[in-house]
Amino acid sequence: MIRAANHGFYPRVGESPLDQQLRTILRILDRGKVTEADVRAVEDEVTTIVVAEQSRAFIDMVTDGLVRWEGPLSHVARHLEGLEAHDLVRWFDTNFYDRRPVVVGPIARKAPFLVRDYEVASAVTEKPVKIVLPGPVTFARLSRDNHYGSLEAMAVAVAEALAGEVADLAEAGARCFQLDEPLLCRRPEDLELVADTAGRVFGASGEGATTILSTYFGDLTALSGRLDRLPGTHIGLDLVWNRSGFDLLAQLPEDRGVVLGVFDSRTTKLEDAGEVAERMEPYREALIKRDVMVGPQTGLEYLPRDQAFDKLLQARYLVEKLSEEWPWAS
Amino acid sequence: MGLLTSTIGSFPKPKELRKKRLLFAEGEIEAAELREAEDRAVREVLLLQEELGLDLLVDGEMDRGDMTTFFAERLEGMELSGLVRSYGNRYYRKPVIVGDVSRTAPMTVERWRFARDASSRPVKAILTGPYTLMDWSFDEHYDSREACCMALAGVVRSEAEDLAAAGAAEIQIDEPAVSARPEELALVHRALEEVTAGIRGRARTWCHICYGEFGPVMDQILALPVDGFLLELSNSDFDQLDSLKRLPEGKLLGAGVVDVHTHVVETPEEVGQRIDRVLEVLPPERVWINPDCGLKTRTLDEARQKLAAMVKSVRAVREARGL
Numbered sequence: 079m080i081r082a083a084n085h086g087f088y089p090r091v092g093e094s095p096l097d098q099q100l101r102t103i104l105r106i107l108d109r110g111k112v113t114e115a116d117v118r119a120v121e122d123e124v125t126t127i128v129v130a131e132q133s134r135a136f137i138d139m140v141t142d143g144l145v146r147w148e149g150p151l152s153h154v155a156r157h158l159e160g161l162e163a164h165d166l167v168r169w170f171d172t173n174f175y176d177r178r179p180v181v182v183g184p185i186a187r188k189a190p191f192l193v194r195d196y197e198v199a200s201a202v203t204e205k206p207v208k209i210v211l212p213g214p215v216t217f218a219r220l221s222r223d224n225h226y227g228s229l230e231a232m233a234v235a236v237a238e239a240l241a242g243e244v245a246d247l248a249e250a251g252a253r254c255f256q257l258d259e260p261l262l263c264r265r266p267e268d269l270e271l272v273a274d275t276a277g278r279v280f281g282a283s284g285e286g287a288t289t290i291l292s293t294y295f296g297d298l299t300a301l302s303g304r305l306d307r308l309p310g311t312h313i314g315l316d317l318v319w320n321r322s323g324f325d326l327l328a329q330l331p332e333d334r335g336v337v338l339g340v341f342d343s344r345t346t347k348l349e350d351a352g353e354v355a356e357r358m359e360p361y362r363e364a365l366i367k368r369d370v371m372v373g374p375q376t377g378l379e380y381l382p383r384d385q386a387f388d389k390l391l392q393a394r395y396l397v398e399k400l401s402e403e404w405p406w407a408s
Numbered sequence: 409m410g411l412l413t414s415t416i417g418s419f420p421k422p423k424e425l426r427k428k429r430l431l432f433a434e435g436e437i438e439a440a441e442l443r444e445a446e447d448r449a450v451r452e453v454l455l456l457q458e459e460l461g462l463d464l465l466v467d468g469e470m471d472r473g474d475m476t477t478f479f480a481e482r483l484e485g486m487e488l489s490g491l492v493r494s495y496g497n498r499y500y501r502k503p504v505i506v507g508d509v510s511r512t513a514p515m516t517v518e519r520w521r522f523a524r525d526a527s528s529r530p531v532k533a534i535l536t537g538p539y540t541l542m543d544w545s546f547d548e549h550y551d552s553r554e555a556c557c558m559a560l561a562g563v564v565r566s567e568a569e570d571l572a573a574a575g576a577a578e579i580q581i582d583e584p585a586v587s588a589r590p591e592e593l594a595l596v597h598r599a600l601e602e603v604t605a606g607i608r609g610r611a612r613t614w615c616h617i618c619y620g621e622f623g624p625v626m627d628q629i630l631a632l633p634v635d636g637f638l639l640e641l642s643n644s645d646f647d648q649l650d651s652l653k654r655l656p657e658g659k660l661l662g663a664g665v666v667d668v669h670t671h672v673v674e675t676p677e678e679v680g681q682r683i684d685r686v687l688e689v690l691p692p693e694r695v696w697i698n699p700d701c702g703l704k705t706r707t708l709d710e711a712r713q714k715l716a717a718m719v720k721s722v723r724a725v726r727e728a729r730g731l
Contacts, residue, residue: 091499093490104497148496165643166495166619166669171588173502173544175495175619222645346489346504346546382490382502 080370080400081138082393083337086210087377088128088143089386100124121146126202133203135390139254139371141208142199149176150212151220157191158239160184167220170260170295172344172380179221185235190246197250206254209247211240213259214275215268230271237275241282248284255283256290263296269307277309290314290337294376297323305329318342318375327364335368339375341389346381348388351395366404372396410692410731411722412463414662416616416638417534418702419468420711425449446470454527456712461719464578465531467523474500475536475582476544483563485509489546503545505556511563514570521574533576537583538564538599544585554595561602572607579607580614580638586629587620593628601633614638614662618701626651636660640700642667646685653689661690664700666714673713679721692731697722
């Protein structure tokens, strides 16, 4: 089967004044003129808008756009005990910045912090809503640890906290979870720690859940021969970063699904779905046996909203093209 | 004397100017009316810096919305995209490179001259560097990042040469994207060499760098072909301090001792302690003092108070050390 999937972030601001309501109310909140509840209401509305946009692009697996997230790390940091969000750090090779988490004590969950987001998004679509979480190892590596004293201990603590959240989300009905571990591409020595911590998080997702270990801003060539160590029903590969990364498919067990990032989230230049299909053609045999999702290589936060929509639409066109031409097992 | 003071460039825009910029964007007022508001804002911010006692002034970038957008609006081959988030609740219109980039006229010289003439103290000229212009744009035209970056380097070089010819003795080149791809630092070096080669000996060149993962590449950064570095240090808790011991001989450091990403105004004592930390690794004659980054994210009151604390602490440190 092949489906089109959004990766995670979707631009929460567009061009019209109506599409900038979240930006506007956050400014007003900064001046103390509205309440947090007012902001929550706008966030809910923007969530429904971005879910609707993904539906209009005929995306099979949507996200809530992560519209409440200030950044990929700080949003989680702000909701866990023992963490604070401090100095600005650039998020890989994007010109998007986030606040660096700083560990000041034992990490623990204060309360569910994504369940409501999931409920708001899933209430307005029949499509599966994917939950996106930072991978514990990438999170730990990009944080400043003033408490645990070891990467392993911190990553495990983050994993345990996220596992609690995943369990609550599963209870609320979520059936698809994605952990983002982009640093694994640059830190192949972290493989076993990623396997351990991701396994802990995915273990809380319940029977039959879709679990995606997503990698991007690099490739997994350095893990050649060891890819089967990675947990999850699906592995996410960045095939923009490494256009020949398809070669790794041969190393994955046949029952392992793949999420193929084939549209560049960091440029407005629009890929042609037909050309992408041609790039995939040599790997037909390795793909048709699997559950395949195609979409952007990473979140679409780095693009204007119109171009983000166009990228998703191309993902849909790609699915249509491959569905026509390839003998997918139903 | 040492410990001379400056800022990184941007200041918060006065409410009147923000309103005029909006009206101009909507076609409600003419360029001349906007220019009058910009002139007033530049004079005010120069006066503020003079009153605070800063040594090297800036025009506050009152005519710039964003450090890449400003240049993209003036260069051939570049357009602007829709809104893209840079962090938190901040957005900008990211440039899109759609053709060969070229400069049809100087972009900053006239405004630098205006500020110089309106001030009794030296005024720094500020440009965005070629690597950051490239990395912070969507490139739909060039075949490679290298080709794009070097084309922009040629453009920035021409601008720097025009500024130096106009008399700008201090020229700052902003390269916050410098650590984006460590494997491209050689390209950053080539591009900055292209920019600074044309003004060497005529102007002192500074490179401003902030908010990135500099640890593994700090030595390569410090080898870039400029006379001094203006670095964000406070926001990242001085985590690069040790590597500054290896600042190549003859180069200067502008130390960021005020965090521009917090509403909290540091006390002079706190700033003084930060300066003392810097002076543990470099002698005062090689150190300038500045905020981490541009002040446009702060309110005017916060900017004023932060700079006042900075200047006061510098005076105290100078006095304590007999400088």
